[in-house]
Amino acid sequence: xxxxxxxxxxIYATQSQLSSIDNHLLLPSSVLHQQQWGAxxxxxxxxxxxxxxxxxxxxxxxxxxxxxKPRQSSVKVGKGLIPILEHVAKEGKAVDLQDLFQRFTFDSxxxxxxxYDPGCLSIxxxxxxxSKALEDAEESIxxxxxxxxxxxxxxxxLGIGEExxxxxxxxxxxxxxxxxxQKKREELSKGIQEKEEAEDVDLLTSYMSEDCKxxxxxxxxxxxxxxxxxxxxxxRDTTSSALTWFFWLVSKNPQxxxxxxxxxxxxxxxxxxxxxxxxxxxxELNKLxxxxxxxxxxxxxYPPVPFQHKVPIVPDILPSGHHLxxxxxxxFSLYAMGRMKSIWGDDCLEFKPQRWISExxxxxxxxxxxxxxxxxxxxxxxxxxxxxxxxxxxxxAIIHNYNVQVVEGQRHSPNVSIILHMSSGLKMRVLNRWxx
Numbered sequence: 222x223x224x225x226x227x228x229x230x231x232i233y234a235t236q237s238q239l240s241s242i243d244n245h246l247l248l249p250s251s252v253l254h255q256q257q258w259g260a261x262x263x264x265x266x267x268x269x270x271x272x273x274x275x276x277x278x279x280x281x282x283x284x285x286x287x288x289x290k291p292r293q294s295s296v297k298v299g300k301g302l303i304p305i306l307e308h309v310a311k312e313g314k315a316v317d318l319q320d321l322f323q324r325f326t327f328d329s330x331x332x333x334x335x336x337y338d339p340g341c342l343s344i345x346x347x348x349x350x351x352s353k354a355l356e357d358a359e360e361s362i363x364x365x366x367x368x369x370x371x372x373x374x375x376x377x378x379l380g381i382g383e384e385x386x387x388x389x390x391x392x393x394x395x396x397x398x399x400x401x402x403q404k405k406r407e408e409l410s411k412g413i414q415e416k417e418e419a420e421d422v423d424l425l426t427s428y429m430s431e432d433c434k435x436x437x438x439x440x441x442x443x444x445x446x447x448x449x450x451x452x453x454x455x456x457r458d459t460t461s462s463a464l465t466w467f468f469w470l471v472s473k474n475p476q477x478x479x480x481x482x483x484x485x486x487x488x489x490x491x492x493x494x495x496x497x498x499x500x501x502x503x504x505e506l507n508k509l510x511x512x513x514x515x516x517x518x519x520x521x522x523y524p525p526v527p528f529q530h531k532v533p534i535v536p537d538i539l540p541s542g543h544h545l546x547x548x549x550x551x552x553f554s555l556y557a558m559g560r561m562k563s564i565w566g567d568d569c570l571e572f573k574p575q576r577w578i579s580e581x582x583x584x585x586x587x588x589x590x591x592x593x594x595x596x597x598x599x600x601x602x603x604x605x606x607x608x609x610x611x612x613x614x615x616x617x618a619i620i621h622n623y624n625v626q627v628v629e630g631q632r633h634s635p636n637v638s639i640i641l642h643m644s645s646g647l648k649m650r651v652l653n654r655w656x657x
Contacts, residue, residue, distance in 0.1 A: 294329050294610070294611045294614055294615075295500075295502070295503070295614060297325055297328055297329045297332075297342065298325075298500065298614050298615060298618050299500055301325060301328060301342035301343070302321070302325050302342065302615065302618070302619075303500070303618065303622075304344070305321065305342065305343070305344055306619065306622075306623055306651050307653070308344045309651050310623065310651045310652060310653045311653075313650075314650075315628050315648045315649060315650050316648070316649060316650075316651060317646040317647060317648050318464075318465055318468055318625070318646075318647045318648075318649050319461065319462075319465040319642065319643050319646045319647045320346070320646055321342075322460070322461035322464045322465055322615070323352060323457060323458070323461040324341040324342040324346075324349070324352075325342050325461070325615070326456060326457045326458075326460045326461045326611075327339065327341050327342075327349065327351070327352060327453075327457045328340070328341050328342045329456070329611070330452060330453055330456030330457050331453070332423070333423060333424060333452075333456070334423060334424050334425060334449055334452045334453065334456070335401045335405065335423055335424075335425045335449065336405065336422075336423030336425060336426060337401060337404075339351075350393055350397065351393065351394065351397050351453075352457075353393075354389070354390040354391075354393035354394050354397075355390070355394065355453065355454065355457070355458070356638070356642070357386045357387070357389070357390040358387060358390040358391065358394065359454075359458070359638045359639045359640050360383070360386070360636075360637065360638045360639075361383040361384065361386055361387035361390065362387075362638075362639050363637060363638050363639045364383040365383075366528075366530060366552070366639075394450060395446065398445075398446045398449050398450065399442065399446065401425065401449065402425070402442055402445050402446065402449075405425050405426060405429060406429065409426070409429060409430075424448075424452065425445065425449065428445060428448065429445070455602070455604065456604070458525065458640045458642075459525035459526065459608070459640065460525075460608050460611055460612060462523070462525040462640055462641050462642055463516070463519060463520055463523070463525050463594075463608075463612060464612055464615055464616070465642070465643055465647050466519050466522070466523035466641070466643070467515065467516055467519035467612070467616065468616075468619075468625060468647065468649070469627065469633055469643075469647055470515075470518070470519050470522070470523075470572050471515065471620070472625065472626065472627045472649070473572070474572050477515055477572065477574060478620060480511055480574070481511060481512050481515060481616075481620050482620060482621065484509055484510070484511045484512060485499075485501070485509070485512075485617055485620065485621045486621075488501070488505045488508050488509070489505075499621060499622070500618055501613075501614065501617045501618065501621075503610055503614075506610060506613040506614060506617060509613055509617065510578055510582060510583065510584055511574055511575075511578065512574075512613055512616060512617065513577065513584050513609065513613070514574035514575065514576065514577030514578050514584070514585075515574035515616075516609065516612050516613070516616065517574075517576075517577045517587075517592070517594075518572050518573060518574050518576060518577065519572075520592075520594040521559040521565070521592060521594070522559050522560070522572065523556070523559075523635070523641055524555040524556060524559060524593070524594045524641060525594070525640055525641055526555065526594075526639065526640065526641070527554060527555055527556040527635070527639075527641045528552055528553065528554045528555060528556065528639075529552070529553055529555065529593070529596075530550060530551070530552055531550075531551040531553075532547075532548065532549065532550055532551070533545045533546070533547055533549060533551075534547055535547065555593045555594065556635075556641070558591075558593065564591060589601060595608075621654070622653070622654055622655065623651050623652060623653060623654055624651075624652040624653075624654055625649045625650070625651050625652075626649060626650045626652070627647070627648075627649050628648040628649060628650060631645060631647070631648060632644075632645060633645075633647065
């Protein structure tokens with residue numbers, strides 16, 4: 222079957238007839254726990270069944286994600302990421318940027334979701350059991366997509382192979398998440414809580430608050446666990462993956478780095494240029510058209526979620542004429558689509574940020590059914606703009622203040638997982654641009 226943007230759009234257009242595994246915000250409950258969501262419970266995708274008061278409550282929580290995460294990220298860039306980069310630059314050591322970005326996004330997301338800073342982003346580079354368990358679970362989930370169901374179910378029954386790894390990962394994730402939930406419940410019972418109106422109140426507190434109870438939203442521990450895992454997966458892995466591939470592509474295309482540097486210098490206030498070192502705020506980041514285009518190019522060529530999976534729940538016919546029956550699987554590769562001449566032209570394999578810039582010098586819009594990095598239609602990623610702001614903050618801070626060089630001799634290939642990580646990380650040397 223030939224994959225093209227119009228076919229993907231048609232598949233999404235018949236969304237009411239498709240049961241979707243939304244891999245950009247993949248609910249761990251759908252694979253790890255097989256838990257059904259009740260009528261009075263919230264979905265990470267933003268669907269609330271019930272009264273308008275519940276919808277209002279969920280809207281407020283969604284707004285908090287959009288406003289709080291850029292603020293948390295900015296703090297983490299200044300107080301977490303930059304000190305580590307300064308340290309490794311001073312020591313002349315190589316650093317695995319993929320690991321660094323995963324720590325950065327993990328801490329930022331954990332603070333937003335639970336209110337606790339795990340402190341993974343530090344010069345000691347502590348071991349992070351949660352991250353390792355999440356990566357193991359992702360690989361096992363991918364395995365379930367590519368082998369017959371009876372095979373992985375047999376492995377689960379025997380306790381071997383990928384299913385053994387999945388079981389251990391689930392135990393680790395459950396233990397850590399339930400500890401967060403119990404700790405938060407104890408704090409709330411003692412009255413140790415910020416007001417609901419406070420800007421920096423975390424989502425776990427919001428979900429467990431009296432306001433949620435007042436409108437009939439009952440959050441049992443298992444639902445809270447699933448919600449936390451959903452946010453952690455969406456907030457940690459996708460952004461860190463995108464940043465890793467972005468810096469690798471920039472290192473291979475020095476002319477792109479030069480243009481990004483020129484754009485960054487243009488938005489720094491004239492009276493601040495002498496200071497050289499600079500951390501950009503969100504208003505300044507919104508002006509970075511070329512950097513936005515470079516990030517979109519990285520997402521096109523290396524989408525954090527490289528494939529999607531749809532299953533019809535009733536018989537249907539695709540625009541291609543293919544007949545579908547329940548339990549048929551529709552797998553389409555975002556990774557392949559980003560490299561198809563029929564979609565992106567003869568230069569589809571080239572890294573060209575200008576592809577995303579209009580003749581007027583503005584950001585060029587591409588249909589979401591063509592550029593699926595943030596999904597499309599009713600399942601478009603809620604955190605799209607937040608993700609761009611976070612990636613721009615990190616990219617601008619590093620490119621303007623440091624010269625990062627790839628350590629030679631590495632093999633840069635994608636990992637076999639539902640998230641497009643680099644299989645062996647991305648080791649780079651960091652040099653301070655403004656060192657005297």
